[in-house]
Structure formats: structure tokens, C-alpha cells
Amino acid sequence: MINRASVKLIQDLMSSRQDGCEGDQLLDTHSVIRRFRANLVIAGAEPFEEDNWSHLIIGNTRFMVAGQCGRCQMIGIDQDTGTKTKEPLFSLSAYRAGKVTFGVYLSHQSPESSTGANVLSAGSLIQAEPHKY
Amino acid sequence: MDLKELAANALAQNKKAALLVGAAGAALLGFGLGYKYMRKPEKAVRVGVVSQILIHPLKSGKAVPVSVAECQKMGLKSGGLEDRHWLVVTEEGNMVTARQEPRLVLVSLSCRGGHAYLNGPDMEELKFPVKHPDNPILNCRFHITVVLNAIY
Numbered sequence: 214m215i216n217r218a219s220v221k222l223i224q225d226l227m228s229s230r231q232d233g234c235e236g237d238q239l240l241d242t243h244s245v246i247r248r249f250r251a252n253l254v255i256a257g258a259e260p261f262e263e264d265n266w267s268h269l270i271i272g273n274t275r276f277m278v279a280g281q282c283g284r285c286q287m288i289g290i291d292q293d294t295g296t297k298t299k300e301p302l303f304s305l306s307a308y309r310a311g312k313v314t315f316g317v318y319l320s321h322q323s324p325e326s327s328t329g330a331n332v333l334s335a336g337s338l339i340q341a342e343p344h345k346y
Numbered sequence: 347m348d349l350k351e352l353a354a355n356a357l358a359q360n361k362k363a364a365l366l367v368g369a370a371g372a373a374l375l376g377f378g379l380g381y382k383y384m385r386k387p388e389k390a391v392r393v394g395v396v397s398q399i400l401i402h403p404l405k406s407g408k409a410v411p412v413s414v415a416e417c418q419k420m421g422l423k424s425g426g427l428e429d430r431h432w433l434v435v436t437e438e439g440n441m442v443t444a445r446q447e448p449r450l451v452l453v454s455l456s457c458r459g460g461h462a463y464l465n466g467p468d469m470e471e472l473k474f475p476v477k478h479p480d481n482p483i484l485n486c487r488f489h490i491t492v493v494l495n496a497i498y
Contacts, residue, residue, distance in 0.1 A: 214498070217397055246398070247409060252422050252429060252498045254398035262393065270390055274417060282498070287444060292409070295449035318498065321417040331417040335399055340390035 214253040214263065215282075215316035220245050222260040223315075226304040245301060247292040249284075251316055255339055263317045267344045272337035275322040281314035288315075403427040404434070404464075406444035408454040421498075426457045429498075439486045 412424040421429040434442040464472040
């Protein structure tokens with residue numbers, strides 16, 4: 214699962230350090246989203262807020278946040294052309310200072326018996342439970 | 347009113363005030379403890395909405411946007427397509443992903459009428475039956491971090 218707010222932040226970073234040679238594609242939000250090859254894209258409020266969540270309820274389905282999603286040069290592949298660019302990994306690793314994660318893995322938690330509780334829909338509301346510290 | 351009387355009055359009022367402050371403090375402590383121990387362990391807050399659901403039926407292949415998907419043991423499923431269900435392998439059984447072949451991201455996989463269809467730029471459509479009951483099972487070599495039951 215990735216968060217559009219984080220995508221927006223990375224996009225802003227890229228356009229601020231843009232050297233002109235690979236900028237055009239990366240200024241389009243949709244093309245940046247596709248590079249992360251996520252199953253779920255959410256419209257959240259704050260960049261990287263998903264790092265602080267322990268559980269999520271999406272619609273009626275509960276998930277455990279199973280871990281953060283480590284990223285590599287694979288996000289450099291333009292999903293429209295199949296060519297590679299240094300971005301967005303370059304900006305992401307500069308911003309995250311060593312910890313190059315983007316998005317989280319979710320693990321389905323609702324009991325098997327509860328019918329209808331395992332369907333996800335675009336537009337569903339998302340509730341989060343923060344980590345206990 | 348002489349000075350002595352005034353002092354005694356002030357003292358009495360102060361005592362009352364001190365008692366009140368004490369009672370308020372105890373009540374606050376009670377509420378605090380109650381809040382700490384009686385409330386549900388974590389409170390869920392609304393954080394956003396699902397903006398897109400994407401399924402990649404072929405590992406490293408083109409994404410398919412869907413509006414509804416089912417959570418299954420091995421990931422999301424929608425309209426007969428399961429996430430990362432298919433994998434390209436070499437004849438020797440080595441996996442092929444966009445790591446070796448970045449242009450694999452341009453290849454789409456769709457299913458209809460019991461057949462899977464592969465399409466990509468500058469290639470003829472490739473069609474094969476989804477079920478191959480007579481084909482031998484190939485052991486493949488994998489070198490990825492496997493996160494079981496996960497949704498990406």
C-alpha cells in the first residue's frame with residue numbers, strides 16, 4: 214500500500230532537483246504512482262504517515278501492517294517505456310537518509326468466516342490504529 | 347473586625363479551598379487512571395480513502411486497475427485475475443523479472459474463455475490455456491524476499 218501524499222512529496226523533491234534530462238515523465242503523478250507497483254493507493258493526509266500505523270481498517274476489512282516496503286532501483290523503471298531512470302530512488306533515498314522504504318505491506322486479519330469482509334473497493338474509507346509506544 | 351479575627355477567617359477559607367483542590371485532584375487522577383486502563387487499547391482514526399486498486403497478474407508485468415478486489419490467501423483477486431499469479435521463467439527454470447528485463451513492465455496479461463493472453467509492443471498476441479493438466483510441474487529458482495499473504 215502506498216500513500217499519494219508521499220508520492221506528492223517525492224514528486225516535489227524531484228522537481229526541485231530536476232536536471233532536465235528525465236524530468237517530464239516524473240512530473241506526472243500517475244506515472245510516479247505506477248513505478249511503485251502497489252496493490253493499494255490511498256489518498257492520505259501526511260507523507261509517510263503509514264509508517265506509524267500498526268493496523269488498518271479499509272471499508273470493513275481489518276489489516277495488520279506487516280512491515281515497511283524496502284525499495285531499490287526497480288522503481289527507476291518507467292512503466293510506459295521500460296527504460297530506467299535514477300529517479301525516484303535518488304530523491305527518495307536522499308529524503309529518507311538511509312532508510313529507503315516507501316509504503317507498507319498489509320496482512321489480512323478478518324476471520325475467514327465473516328463473509329463480505331474481505332472485499333476492497335476504490336473509494337472505501339480507511340481508519341488507522343497507531344503503533345503503541 | 348480586628349486583625350486576629352481576619353486571620354482566623356482567612357485560614358478557615360483557605361482550608362476549605364485546600365479541601366476542594368484536594369478533591370478535584372483526586373477526581374482528575376481517577377479520570378486519568380480510568381482513561382488509561384479502561385479505554386480500548388487503540389483508537390482508530392480516519393486517515394483517508396482508497397484511491398486506486400491495482401493488480402499485476404504477471405510478476406513485473408503491466409498493472410490492471412480494478413474498482414473492487416477480493417483479499418485471498420495469496421493476495422488480491424479481481425475478475426479472474428490474481429496478483430502476481432504468473433511468472434516468466436527460462437527453460438532452465440530461472441525466474442525472469444523486470445530486474446533482468448525492464449521491458450517486461452510493458453507486457454500485459456489478460457484471461458478470458460479459459461485462456462491467458464500476453465500482449466506487448468511489437469509482438470503478436472500469445473495465447474495459452476490457463477489449465478495445463480498434462481504439463482509437468484517445473485521447479486523454479488526464486489531469489490526474492492517473500493512476504494506471504496501480503497498486499498503490496
